[in-house]
Amino acid sequence: MPLRGILDRWNNQSLARQFLIAGGLVSLAAMMLVGAYVTTLIEAAVTRNSAASTALYVDSIIAPLLPDMKTSQRLDDVTTRALDETFGQGALGGKVVSFRLWRKDGTVLYATPDKSMVGKRLDPGEDLLTAFSGQMVAQFGSAEPRDASERSRDDPLLEIYNPILQPWSGEVVAVSEFYEVADEFQQSLHQAQLRSWLAVFGVTLAFFLLLSAIVFRGSRIIDHQQQALTQRVTELSELLSQNKALHARAQRASLRATALNESYLRRLGADLHDGPAQLVAYAALRVDSQLLTDPRTPHQAREKEVSTIKARLDEAMDEIRSICSGLVLPQIETAELPDVLKRAVDAHRQRTGLKVALSMTNGSKSLPPSAKICIYRFVQEALNNGFRHGGGVDQSVRQTFDNGNVVIEVADRGPGFDPASVGPDGLGLAGLRERIESLGGTFNIFTSKSGTTVRMSLNVQEMEQA
Known part of the structure; x- marks a missing residue:
């Protein structure tokens, strides 16, 4: 266990610190070995040279004194x-x-x-x-x-x-x-050994410092790359989580859109059946009435019956035009945001005869057609809901910009309602929420007994990038 603990602590050290410890020990051992070897060689060489000089000097003095x-x-x-x-x-x-x-x-x-x-x-x-x-x-x-x-x-x-x-x-x-x-010889030898040790120490230190600089630079680069890689992995993980959430949201929106389309078709069929179809059926029955088929019918009575049939047919055509005008949007793809809001408010005024206050922030930002259609439908549906359920009391539309988001609020002073009472299959509020959230926006309802405010927000920058 102690050895394992030491190995774990060693592996937890950085590459530069591992090199500093291991390289320092190896360099110290190499310096001691090389220094000892070099000083041994120097001592042998200096001793041999000094002894040779002394021996030659002694021999030159005593040789003439010696016999054969x-x-x-x-x-x-x-x-x-x-x-x-x-x-x-x-x-x-x-x-x-x-x-x-x-x-x-x-x-x-x-x-x-x-x-x-x-x-x-x-x-x-x-x-x-x-x-x-x-x-x-x-x-x-x-x-x-x-x-x-x-x-x-x-x-x-x-x-x-x-x-x-x-x-x-x-x-x-x-x-x-x-x-x-050998006093002088010992001093000279010590100086030579000291210089050799200093030279070995200097070369070893310079070599170790050079390698340390390279290793530390490489370790720093590795650490920076590792941090960048970790940050990148974290960012990619967050993006992956966001993509998964968006994918699930898109699936839910797609399923909800399919259900809403079916509901819209059922409501359109009901509107056509209960309105124009009934009027046309009534006109068809009146065409086959005895007043028109009997030649003895007085002319005045016949004209009255024909006028009644024509009136019902005109009424059916008016309802058909009204339904079509609700399905077909005006030319808002090329219009600016203020024009889109004015057209939606003007259309509601003409349809209901009520006044609607419009407040807009100065300036305009470029929006894609999908955002303009979403804003138009939001104002149209919110005003219609306020008219039907709140009596259209003091209705107002307000547009602002908040941190790059375009914010639209439609408010009234009606009696309010309980949002929980609106089922998920409701076309108005559910359709607005799905339409707004499919573009990455937010949809909120604030209601009380003193009135209701419906609020939507779209991020302009994100929509421009998309």
């Missing part, structure tokens, strides 16, 4: 005194703290400051054997002189095993072992 090491088994007194003066009072006195001259069989030919080691044969160590093979050996830090009197020194020492070659044959005839005080 190929044939000499020991150093004579003159050579010994000369070496004592060289390492005691000469230029090497302050630099070399311990010096020994080894023969190939492990015999110490000369030693300072511990003279007791002269003439002893010791087992040659690995460094001494390497020097007798012709290679110079140098060590720093771990070097420790064999003399107990020199071990207590705090000075850093450079241990050097330098092969002494026979000039004419190049054969190693002896090895000089000495310990040099």
Whole structure:
């Protein structure tokens, strides 16, 4: 569980933070490894070069003092005194703290400051054997002189095993072992190591910062794209929900429109049957009456009967024209909104003889024909309902614009009614609601005992985009 918790916390981190942690650890480990390797190489190279210079210097001083090491088994007194003066009072006195001259069989030919080691044969160590093979050996830090009197020194020492070659044959005839005080060497080595560590740290840091900048930029771009994608998905989800709602609404409107069309057809058939059809039927019956078929009928009575039939036929034609005028709209497709409202109000005034107050906002906006027809039918039906059910008392029509919506209100001061008492199959209010909502508008009724207000609203901008 702890490991799983750590993995979960790691996966919850951002890409940039994961890179910062993992990349920082890897860069730190790489810097330590590279730095350690480079400083080791530098220490070896500096130690070797410094030892070579010192060995060459020592060899140039003591080589003229030494006899033929190929044939000499020991150093004579003159050579010994000369070496004592060289390492005691000469230029090497302050630099070399311990010096020994080894023969190939492990015999110490000369030693300072511990003279007791002269003439002893010791087992040659690995460094001494390497020097007798012709290679110079140098060590720093771990070097420790064999003399107990020199071990207590705090000075850093450079241990050097330098092969002494026979000039004419190049054969190693002896090895000089000495310990040099390496204060300056240690300082130079520390400076070189510090520079190498600074260089490795600088390069690693620059590389890590460059990669971090790239990763952070990429992570920022990914985060922005992810946010944009999430926002887009959210918007698409909202649009999908709206489309589903609109689709369901359109289906309901379609079903309702079909039912309303059937109701309109039934009402039209009833109006034709109860009105013009009855009058025409009455005229047809009167045509077959005895007054017209009997030749003995007086002329005056015949003329009266014909006049009655003609009057009923004229009445039927008037009702047919009235029904047709209600079905056929005036030319409002090309009219502006104020003209549409004026035509609807004027038509109601002519039909009822009542006054209707009309109030309109200054200015006009372009509306599609479907919106104009909807507004005309709304005003026509609302005024007719107010006339039939409210007596047409103080009827008024008011048009305004509200936040890009065109708002139409038809009001009267009638006794009001209960909207719940109007069934869903009612043609007037139900038809208006379906017609308005099918265009994306809203339909509301506000009624009380002091009057009724019917209100509709259409969004002009949405209709223009549609």
